[in-house]
Amino acid sequence: MSDAVHGRGGLQDRELRQLDPDQLSSHVARLYRAAYGLCGSRQDAEDLVQDTYEQILRRPRFLRGDQDLAYLLRVLRNTWIRSARKQRPVATVTDVVEIEAVADPRGDTLTGAIEARVVYDALGRLSPHLREAVVAVDVLGLSYKDAARALRTKEGTIMSRLHRGRGQIASQLAGR
Numbered sequence: 001m002s003d004a005v006h007g008r009g010g011l012q013d014r015e016l017r018q019l020d021p022d023q024l025s026s027h028v029a030r031l032y033r034a035a036y037g038l039c040g041s042r043q044d045a046e047d048l049v050q051d052t053y054e055q056i057l058r059r060p061r062f063l064r065g066d067q068d069l070a071y072l073l074r075v076l077r078n079t080w081i082r083s084a085r086k087q088r089p090v091a092t093v094t095d096v097v098e099i100e101a102v103a104d105p106r107g108d109t110l111t112g113a114i115e116a117r118v119v120y121d122a123l124g125r126l127s128p129h130l131r132e133a134v135v136a137v138d139v140l141g142l143s144y145k146d147a148a149r150a151l152r153t154k155e156g157t158i159m160s161r162l163h164r165g166r167g168q169i170a171s172q173l174a175g176r
Contacts, residue, residue, distance in 0.1 A: 019061040019068060024053060030140055031072055037135040038080050040124035048083065052076045070150040073136055077151065122172040126165050133161035134169070 028049065035045035035052075052075050063071055123131055136147035137158065144162075148155045 015064050016062045017064075019056070019063055019071070021057055023068070024056070024072075027069060027072055030069065031076060033139050034073060034135045035076060035080070036120060037123050037139045038077070038131060040120060048076065048080055051083065052079045055079055067146065067149070069140060070142055070146040073140055073142065073147075073150040074152070077132060118173065119169070122169040125172065126168055130161050130165035130168065133158050134165040137162055138166075 031052065032045055032049050035048040036042065039045055039048055052072065055075055056072070061071070123134060126134065132151055133147065136142045136150055137144065140147075142150060144155045144158050148158045151158070
């Protein structure tokens with residue numbers, strides 16, 4: 001096979017770029033919301049983001065295209081899974097949080113002004129797979145394709161998990 005297919009000096013290498021550590025700060029707030037959605041505790045979310053950045057900054061990282069956020073979610077998720085294995089049981093009950101309203105990652109704020117705590121409580125009751133999909137798409141704003149890459153699954157699986165997860169959250173919110 002050619003060098004381009006193997007990535008040795010070929011086209012694939014030109015598509016790679018090093019993750020810029022100076023740009024990581026622009027993702028902190030979104031990554032924190034994702035971490036909070038996964039673990040349900042302000043302190044655990046802060047620790048998870050810190051551990052994620054520590055992991056990333058240990059050595060240079062190379063990414064294709066504009067995949068920073070998807071890559072950060074993958075590392076965040078893997079760090080969360082590792083920490084969950086170390087400290088069982090993992091708390092998913094939410095603390096009071098400073099996030100006042102749930103903002104749409106695309107820029108709109110929910111006009112119903114549902115308290116973030118209520119939404120994160122509902123999110124914390126989802127199974128880990130459903131929670132990861134909802135966090136990737138609805139909290140971080142990743143596309144289905146990027147979420148599937150970050151979570152190492154198929155787009156159809158993401159869509160199915162989103163449908164089920166959103167439905168369960170809606171049911172919980174309707175019951176309040």
